[in-house]
Amino acid sequence: xxxxxxxxxxxxxxxxxxxxxxxxxxxxxxxxxxxxxxxxxxxxxxxxxxxxxxxxxxxxxxxxxxxxxxxxxxxxxxxxxxxxxxxxxxxxxxxxxxxxxxxxxxxxxxxxxxxxxxxxxxxxxxxxxxxxxxxxxxxxxxxxxxxxxxxxxxxxxxxxxxxxxxxxxxxxxxxxxxxxxxxxxxxxxxxxxxxxxxxxxxxxxxxxxxxxxxxxxxxxxxxxxxxxxxxxxxxxxxxxxxxxxxxxxxxxxxxxxxxxxxxxxxxxxxxxxxxxxxxxxxxxxxxxxxxxxxxxxxxxxxxxxxxxxxxxxxxxxxxxxxxxxxxxxxxxxxxxxxxxxxxxxxxxxxxxxxxxxxxxxxxxxxxxxxxxxxxxxxxxxxxxxxxxxxxxxxxxxxxx
Amino acid sequence: xxxxxxxxxxxxxxxxxxxxxxxxxxxxxxxxxxxxxxxxxxxxxxxxxxxxxxxxxxxxxxxxxxxxxxxxxxxxxxxxxxxxxxxxxxxxxxxxxxxxxxxxxxxxxxxxxxxxxxxxxxxxxxxxxxxxxxxxxxxxxxxxxxxxxxxxxxxxxxxxxxxxxxxxxxxxxxxxxxxxxxxxxxxxxxxxxxxxxxxxxxxxxxxxxxxxxxxxxxxxxxxxxxxxxxxxxxxxxxxxxxxxxxxxxxxxxxxxxxxxxxxxxxxxxxxxxxxxxxxxxxxxxxxxxxxxxxxxxxxxxxxxxxxxxxxxxxxxxxxxxxxxxxxxxxxxxxxxxxxxxxxxxxxxxxxxxxxxxxxxxxxxxxxxxxxxxxxxxxxxxxxxxxxxxxxxxxxxxxxx
Numbered sequence: 001x002x003x004x005x006x007x008x009x010x011x012x013x014x015x016x017x018x019x020x021x022x023x024x025x026x027x028x029x030x031x032x033x034x035x036x037x038x039x040x041x042x043x044x045x046x047x048x049x050x051x052x053x054x055x056x057x058x059x060x061x062x063x064x065x066x067x068x069x070x071x072x073x074x075x076x077x078x079x080x081x082x083x084x085x086x087x088x089x090x091x092x093x094x095x096x097x098x099x100x101x102x103x104x105x106x107x108x109x110x111x112x113x114x115x116x117x118x119x120x121x122x123x124x125x126x127x128x129x130x131x132x133x134x135x136x137x138x139x140x141x142x143x144x145x146x147x148x149x150x151x152x153x154x155x156x157x158x159x160x161x162x163x164x165x166x167x168x169x170x171x172x173x174x175x176x177x178x179x180x181x182x183x184x185x186x187x188x189x190x191x192x193x194x195x196x197x198x199x200x201x202x203x204x205x206x207x208x209x210x211x212x213x214x215x216x217x218x219x220x221x222x223x224x225x226x227x228x229x230x231x232x233x234x235x236x237x238x239x240x241x242x243x244x245x246x247x248x249x250x251x252x253x254x255x256x257x258x259x260x261x262x263x264x265x266x267x268x269x270x271x272x273x274x275x276x277x278x279x280x281x282x283x284x285x286x287x288x289x290x291x292x293x294x295x296x297x298x299x300x301x302x303x304x305x306x307x308x309x310x311x312x313x314x315x316x317x318x319x320x321x322x323x324x325x326x327x328x329x330x331x332x333x334x335x336x337x338x339x340x341x342x343x344x345x346x347x348x349x350x351x352x353x354x355x356x357x358x359x360x361x362x363x364x365x366x367x368x369x370x371x372x373x374x375x376x377x378x379x380x381x382x383x384x385x386x387x388x389x390x391x392x393x394x395x396x397x398x399x400x
Numbered sequence: 401x402x403x404x405x406x407x408x409x410x411x412x413x414x415x416x417x418x419x420x421x422x423x424x425x426x427x428x429x430x431x432x433x434x435x436x437x438x439x440x441x442x443x444x445x446x447x448x449x450x451x452x453x454x455x456x457x458x459x460x461x462x463x464x465x466x467x468x469x470x471x472x473x474x475x476x477x478x479x480x481x482x483x484x485x486x487x488x489x490x491x492x493x494x495x496x497x498x499x500x501x502x503x504x505x506x507x508x509x510x511x512x513x514x515x516x517x518x519x520x521x522x523x524x525x526x527x528x529x530x531x532x533x534x535x536x537x538x539x540x541x542x543x544x545x546x547x548x549x550x551x552x553x554x555x556x557x558x559x560x561x562x563x564x565x566x567x568x569x570x571x572x573x574x575x576x577x578x579x580x581x582x583x584x585x586x587x588x589x590x591x592x593x594x595x596x597x598x599x600x601x602x603x604x605x606x607x608x609x610x611x612x613x614x615x616x617x618x619x620x621x622x623x624x625x626x627x628x629x630x631x632x633x634x635x636x637x638x639x640x641x642x643x644x645x646x647x648x649x650x651x652x653x654x655x656x657x658x659x660x661x662x663x664x665x666x667x668x669x670x671x672x673x674x675x676x677x678x679x680x681x682x683x684x685x686x687x688x689x690x691x692x693x694x695x696x697x698x699x700x701x702x703x704x705x706x707x708x709x710x711x712x713x714x715x716x717x718x719x720x721x722x723x724x725x726x727x728x729x730x731x732x733x734x735x736x737x738x739x740x741x742x743x744x745x746x747x748x749x750x751x752x753x754x755x756x757x758x759x760x761x762x763x764x765x766x767x768x769x770x771x772x773x774x775x776x777x778x779x780x781x782x783x784x785x786x787x788x789x790x791x792x793x794x795x796x797x798x799x800x
Contacts, residue, residue, distance in 0.1 A: 305791075391792075
């Protein structure tokens, strides 16, 4: 991604440092600061074993208006019990002292290996450098600093015109294990310079996440540390009063767009991924049913290995649809396409299907598996990737 | 498995032939015949896209007492629509003519690639040889003939004494993709020479399957062709009147035992598998909840790749438990062991845990992941295997 396309967000500053928490010789710590009147929305993992920083961030959000976000890579501070909580608290205390705010105004985020105690001394040592580094144009460096198994930094940015005023939406994300998200995988931070109430900002975030990050964590899966934060600095002077206003619609669309781009980047950087595949289910009796079929197909190791082999082995797609748990599915009405190529109809291979046509679709880097269940009007759409040797390599050797 | 331990089942004969349906130069077709007063129980896939032979076998079972089972490897006759149904009917017609029984007394089974039309000419051509080959001691050859990606034939046999009479329970199975069963994966055929009503035999089969074949198909997953059949020839002269009688208990135990051994053999021969791991969940509030947690852990690609690496990366187990969807899980009460080694307590790593102790367990070929949720009395147990490079290789190259 070209750094040139990443617009700083007025009012939002980022500091980056190499704290040596786990990695040596690279940046691994980010501090983001917000103006006093900024608003923040956030969504977190639903994992019961959520990490200490997630617990702390949730509590702090309920207590005070955030002024700072502290993000470290290399250690997830998850599965760390009471000492983990103490470490997260201590990190907030350090950042608050450095920023001149209350401890409750800091939101902590961690990503990396689970189950290892998080040392806080590196945070204390790095804090002066972090604060000295604060600047609005540090997004690209920050995006690199939060990477773990990611192979590319993930950034997206939009400049929109609202009533003649330029408004910015810029975000970064990290995450590379998307098949089942890795231990402490997905973080995303998106900022804008509009003024907007925290409630409205939260709606904006939830709408954007539903069709982006929640449509790549393919089983509603959530790691111990997943979090997505949307910040609004207010610095543009543009105020968003409602979601339905022209300005509100423009902002919501831009946030959704940035989230979708960041989510796609995670799939493209999926561990070992060589393909990016949209699984689109239509004609379902309910949204739940549509998602259930999309999940089953998108998660199937047999479908995923066929994607890796670029093998139009449609029998695996059909078998996955058949076992997705749809009650009284009439297989005669199910149709399955690869892009525009109809492969299944009437309970089996469509008479017009040719292997050559299927192969041509599968040979692409990105394509769609479309499934119409012929039962109703509901639909669902997920992004998935293939399952390759490199997925095994990355995950069998992650700690080595 | 030593052929010497496989006892023929009086009254049950098997014929084997090389029909060249897909494979060349190897046996691929089996006919099993039963006496007129035999009883049969069966369980089938719940996949909505079930194969034509499954539909036909279900119908025939409801219509008549089976006299013959016809099993082919290499082509699953699944996803084949109306022509697939015609092919399955034609195979039954051929076998019925050869056996001198009605078409409805033949049960067809197919395993192999999905979505290719099943040619019936090879069946017609092979039928005389198949019938000429019928013999009670052909179990080992039959077990080899039904293999697809299996690397070993799977057989189990017990001789028990019921009131001074020797009674036999012998079975064979095939299946090598167990993680998500391959397209048309799991078939098992078990026979005994007791006399028993079809209803009681069906209960016996269902009890045995619940703790064997259904405890390895780790998400309740079923391929398009899965089937397990239990036959009773009555030839021993021993009659089983009830499940509670001494004789009934002995028979049920032997059938369960044979099914468990055949199921273990499938996991051991799992595609690319190098480990056989029991996931045992206890302390759950309900059996559904216990199974849900066991499924999530046993299916997790991250857990499975850690198993392959023999890496005691317990954070992945903890994360899988946390995302299994258990409502209001108190993570403080969850305990996780590798065999007898306690790894997680109090929401994180147990203070007494050492990496060396965890490593020693993981270095074994077979071991247990035990999870106590601390919420109730329900439990569940699954067998799983690791996810290796060879799984990818086998499934990315299956059709090549």
